[in-house]
Amino acid sequence: MAISKRDQMWAAMRQLGSFTLVDVSRAAGVTEPAATDYVKALVLAGIVEKIGEMVMGPRGQKRRQYRLARDLGVDAPRVAKDGRVLPPSGRQRMWRAMGILKEFSVRDLAATASLPEAPVALAEAVYYCAWLARGGYLRPTTPGRFVAVEALRFGPRAPLIQRIRRLVDANTGEVMAESAPAEEAS
């Protein structure tokens, strides 16, 4: 689960160049509605454009053809449904900032990772740092301060905190069912 669906769709679109929604969903292994949502948002953002009118499918259905208008490189663009291009998530910005600062207070981190239009709340920084410390990515020094462990920075992507639900038998303590982990909003 190293790569998100959005990444897979973006990689597929880059590879295909021009495509239908079905092409994207097949190549990326995602559902058609998922491909539709992302492609539509990219169209509104001006990153993908509609070309041709309709193309005949195998049984005579009509399909719209799309094309990558602006290839922005390896990262799947973050776009809202209405086509607004969003900045990297707060956690993503914190992850990068802690790699540069190396030794920091949670307050430093929140201020450094904040954008005027997307501030990082102190509580969010505290929460994320606490989880990263549990994962060994950060070592606490004095209260509220951390050192980033460089040996564990494997790449630019911020570690995710996932939500997972389980059904546990209270009699035996055994896990009887488990949900697929959902990514927390960041």
Added chain:
Amino acid sequence: MSTSETLVNTAPLPGGVAPLQNVALCLGALDKAAKRPGHLPGLVVLYGPSGYGKSTSAAYVATRTDAYYVEARSSWTKKAMLESILTSMDIRRGRTIQPARTISAMVDQAAEQLARSGRPLIIDEMDHVVDRNAVELVRDLYEASRAAILLIGEEQLPGKLSAWERFHGRILDWVAAQPADLDDARALRDMYCDRVRVADDLLADLVAVARGSVRRICVNLERVQEQGQLDGVDVMDRAAWGGRPLYTGEAPRRRS
């Protein structure tokens, strides 16, 4: 997502925190490079003594401009340098797009990503790149991508770079990191001092003793706050602090 949209923002930070002067300088220079007319070069150098907050500035600037950031190491070979840059772009082993095999193909790969994404590149500890004779590689990256690139290094960096004439000529702006002043100290106080307020007169002493270093001001703000909490006061001024020594960054003198 063109660069000119994402760059530049010298507005006060959220929570009413004003940016440090070096942050503003650095952001301004990189923005100028990103928005430069086609015939101008796109490399910017930030240099100055350690402790002046260069890396703090880099962290702010990276957030504001969505830049790729790498820190050079003394052990860097040319290949290691390119791998590191590619990793910062998420082009690494085990991903959909993997690093190319040869150095020149890696340069192309990194340059393509810079050009397509429109994001700037920040190379910190640039002195190591110079020492390892990899300056030309940075020039290649720049020539191929025309991206805005910020190089950060020690005080001697401009002198060292002058040995590479062809590189030197591509630098749009040399930014000397400024020593921390009272305004910076106020900004740091607003950011750090949530437990005890530090009065302006004491703050001026902190600035004097810091000799330009943001780091020393931070250490002392921390100490003043701790002492204030021990003393159970809300405000620490010069009188409340008394004659207690401040951290100067100098090794303690030997007592005779």
